[in-house]
Amino acid sequence: MFDRLLIANRGEIAVRVIRTAKRLGIRTVAVFSDADAAARHVEEADEAVRIGPPPVARSYLDMDAVLAAASACGADAVHPGYGFLSENAEFARRVQAAGMTWVGPDPDHIARMGDKIEARNLMASHGVPVSRGTPRPPGDAAAAQAEAARIGYPLMVKAASGGGGIGMTIIRDAADLGPAFQAARTRAERMFGSPDVLLEQYIEPARHIEVQILGLGDGRVLTLGERDCSIQRRFQKVIEETPAPGISAELRRRMLDVSRRAGEALGYRGAGTLEYLVDPRTEEFVFLEMNTRLQVEHPVTELVTGMDLVEAQLLVAAREDAGLTEPSRRDHAIELRIYAEDPVRMFPSPGRIEQWKEPAGEHIRVDTGYRTGDEVTPHYDPLLAKLCTAAATREAAIESARRAVDDFTVTGIKTNLPLLRRVLDSEAFRSGTFDTKTLETARPR
Template identity: 45%
Template structure:
């Protein structure tokens, strides 16, 4: 096993990785920006080293400084977490060149599956269903208009590179296409340094279903079931659950088998997620994209499967076989995750950085977990993502999980900053959500208009 790994991230995911490494007996190195000098992950790691100023481009995205930190501290591997450099094939390739193990797939596989156009082509080869769309990159509005006419409206414009909801636009007709294309392309160029787009027919209404997969260097690939991530705002997930109430036994077998087939086709190694759109009316599902990293919502899968995904990532990167085979994986109960952000839902979800003057995190009972890097007296910096915690619950059934989440959110108390805790409490209590009657349009088109009417 590795003696020491460097965590190229911050916040709750850095804390999560440090804890997993410590339980495996592996030493840890935290990196931090000047703005994160007092962050929890800095205090918890065995060593910590500053890699630059507050701006992400000069610190958490600074490949040279991060690799220098790994060399200086003798770290044998780097865990990128999610976001930042986690899906950057150039960084993975630099790690390989420096004989530092990147805890994730190879740069080659990241290029293949991280680029949405390449991924679509590979999935077609693998026999995994994909939505009708453009065959390659789209660079001009003239190309976009022609392709949209061929596949039919409504369509989705998507940035070929990156993720996190950037560079994505829904287009209902030709009048909307040109301004939407130009805006999405500019956003993609700014976010990823790549303005290449592609177009696919919009499956609407739809469920956003993703399947967690794990692969090792010996060629073993397994799935850990599916997550329903349909509750989204501006293409950003808000609440996730597993299993999905929209999927029965037969469809579950089909969609998880397709995910395993996809991962096997590209000889996938480490943790990854195959994301699908499900047309509930027809029961058909379509490959959307692959995330070549650990997901924010991985804890719901850990609860229902009993598999520690982060520990498996470290073991696999060390050259070990997966600790479980597909026949060993059993699923139990129901899990839900709510993302807690420092933001003001009543003011268009504006970020709310500041100092936490008092903090009480929910606890007690079986099946409750809070992943966070917050502590009383901590100042949330304004430079990074607004997510400050994740509340995850597990119950014997969905009703018990819903009630447990309501109880946990009622106990959650943060003073000094505004959060979306009350918003999440209203969402988890909504009759449609309680009934499992929602799709990707529900939060934006149904829930939010009513929520914003309230005082």
Template identity: 50%
Template sequence: MFDSVLVANRGEIAVRVVRALRRLGIRSVAVYSDPDADARHVREADAAVRIGPASARESYLSIERIVDAAVSSGAQAVHPGYGFLAENAEFARACEKAGLVFIGPSPDAIEAMGDKIRAKLTVRAAGVPVVPGRTEPGMSDDALVDAAAEIGFPVLLKPSAGGGGKGMRLVHEESALRDAIESARREARGSFGDDTLLIERFVTNPRHVEIQVLADAHGGAVHLGERECSLQRRHQKIIEEAPSPLLDPETRAAMGRAAVDAAKSVGYLGAGTVEFIVDGASGDYFFMEMNTRLQVEHPVTELVTGVDLVEWQLRVACGEPLDFTEVPLAGHAVEARIYAEDPARGFLPTGGEVLALHEPDDVRVDSALQVGLRVGSDYDPMLAKVIAHGRTREEALRKLHAALGRTVLLGVTTNIPFLRALLSDVDVRAGRLDTGLVERKLDELVTHDVPDEVLAAAALERQLALAGRGTDPWDLTGGWRIGEHAWTTWRVDVAGRDTTEVRVRGDEVAVGQAEPVRLRAVVRDGELVVGTRRYAMARAGRVLWLGAEGRSWALTETEPLAAAGAGKAGAAGPVTSPMPGTVLVVRAAVGDEVVANQALFVVEAMKMEHTVVAPVDGVLAEVNVQAGQQVALDQTLAVVVPHQE
């Protein structure tokens, strides 16, 4: 076994690999960019090496810097995690050239399966069924348009060089195809350095089922059952489970054999995943791709098989043979991915500083979170994974839902409430899954309301804070009088809701025009207790964060309503950035005539593009940004003056 291994990644996967190395008595070496200097994976590793600035291209994607870090730190091997360079054949070759063991398959296997076009041709020759489509290398835009006409709409555009939903576009009609090709190429080029696309028939009622495989250097290969990954947004998984509620034992065995055949067709070594698209109506399955690395969702397989996949990656890389030929499945496991994103705004990335944190201790949590962590737009927005295991699927779902409700994360807007709603959905509970479920039910799954009791809690917290500081009663905004309390009025703002006035007098609270109710509030052990409800609490300047039952709210003390300048805002249509990120494309100039929903800008954050459109018909009075510029959430990019009626 190795004495020292460098982990060429960051975030929760780096923490997970570091812990596996510690358990096996192997020295771990972390790498970090400047923003990650105090990150959790750096703190938990035995040693750490700086590899560059925030830009991934100059740090986590720099082959030269990571190889130099491994050599200089005395590491014998490199574990790539997933993402970044995990499926980069050039990186694997550079490791071998430097005398380092790359903990993964051979460069040739990475190339064979990393190029989706070549992969389909390879596995088809091995007898594995593939999705109908066109997979010729180097297809031009015109060739893709012609292929779509042959296949028939809807079609799916996919980058040949990578996965994870990056650069993937579902196109329903010919009029939208060329714009989709342009956008897919640009995103693929930015994510993988290669804008080659392939095109496939879009399988209706599709389910995403993948098979975990392990292969050694002695000809041994085995599958470890399947994972159901159909619950997705933007073609990226958010909840995964093992086993799939769809497969019967016969289908599981057949898909397992096909997965092993696919791995053997390229002489695979180590842990890998063969992904299939399954027609939910007919049960027919087709090879989609093989991920030549560990998967984000690997914990659910570990919990139902008892096999530590990272440990076996290490053992196989050391030349050990697999000591099992089949693996029984025990119980059921479900994983939820926690992202820094806002489902109510189309899952756009968010950011901020983690002010308060509590992770449940009765389920598995793979996490990079810590208080003080600054979540920016440089890297993928996934923060942690919560994984529950039960004797039955129903028990696992129930345990995961409860664990997410006990999770506290203040300072960053996340998808935790959405995940709990999704886990409670009647079709999810029944196992009636497909990759379009989230999109169809999004409005039902997203919570827009801010309960009045949360607004009341914010006002009571301010009242308690003033009283605790011994504030001069003459400074209280509601005044006071001898013998009785007077009303104090607070103005509280929550994103997505108009500013609300909350009046407080002693233990009486009135939100807006509602009748006063009596609520006793106390601060105890860092929590705000209002009536019978306990809120996790954290403050950043004028913003108070409250959290309860998996939800969180950022409440801001605002100036009087008259100072908001609503008249000016109503006179024009501001065009704002939907997320913090970088402006990639500017299609606007001052004086341009525009129509509502006309594309004006493309903003990119965390490898995701978003097109910003004109809100109304009119003339561009202002254009405040240029390509390459960093922008903040809700920053005004331009102003459209509507045409006069």
């Protein structure tokens, strides 16, 4: 196992990785921008290294600065968390070239899954269901129109190199495709460094369900269950839970089986997640994307399996994973993402946290990087915390989550706690009949 681990991230996920590493006896190194000099992850790490000013391009996305910090502190491994450089194949290769262990999958898998078009083509070749879509990026608006006529409307235009729901647009009519296609290319170039976009059939109503896998060094791929991520705003997740409600045992079996076979065909090592769109009327599912990293929503899987996924990542990276087996699942778990944002317009709400009081109790878990007095800056994602609850039944988990939301106090900034209350109280959510559009109906107007 490693002696010194650098966490190339910030906030709650950095704190999360630090705590598992310390439990395993690994010395931890945090990195920080000037905006995070007094942050919680900096305080909890054994040591910390400044990597630049607040803008992400000059700090957390600056590969040279992060690698220099790792070298200076003598780190023998790097954990990227999620976001930032976690799915950057070049960064993973550079970590390895510097003689350090990359706590993640093979860089080639990162690269192949990071290109959405190559990913869907590769998955299709391994028997994973995919929706109608473009096998290669359309070169111009005319080519996009021809592809759209073949695929049919409604369809989705999305960046080939994007992730996390960023850069997606729904098109319902041919007249809207031309301007949307050009806008998507411009946005993709600006955000991801490549103008390539793809067109894909848009399924509605749809459930967004993903499968957590863990590839081991001996060729085995463990499936750790599915998570429902359908409660979203702007294609980004807000509430996740496991097991997914309202799906049949047969659909669950098929999704887990397909995901395992895909991981084995790739020779995948480490934590990864295959994401799918499910038509709730037919229970047919199609591949959406694969995330080659730890997911934000990994705590719900941990709560129902008892497995520490960060520990599993470290064991796989250190090639000490021979004892890992597929755990049994128990209970039901729900995760609520608490954002520093206006609960109506969903715009970020930076500022100083005047009061921070977390709920407490059995089977309540709060992952966060914030405390009373901390500054929420406009430089980074507005995620404040992940509030997770687990119980023997879904109904009990919802009630526990509802009480925990009421007991969570954050003042000085706006949060989405009122919106989370509305969703938890809604009939659609409680009945398990929600889809990716449900949050729109639960939003206060």
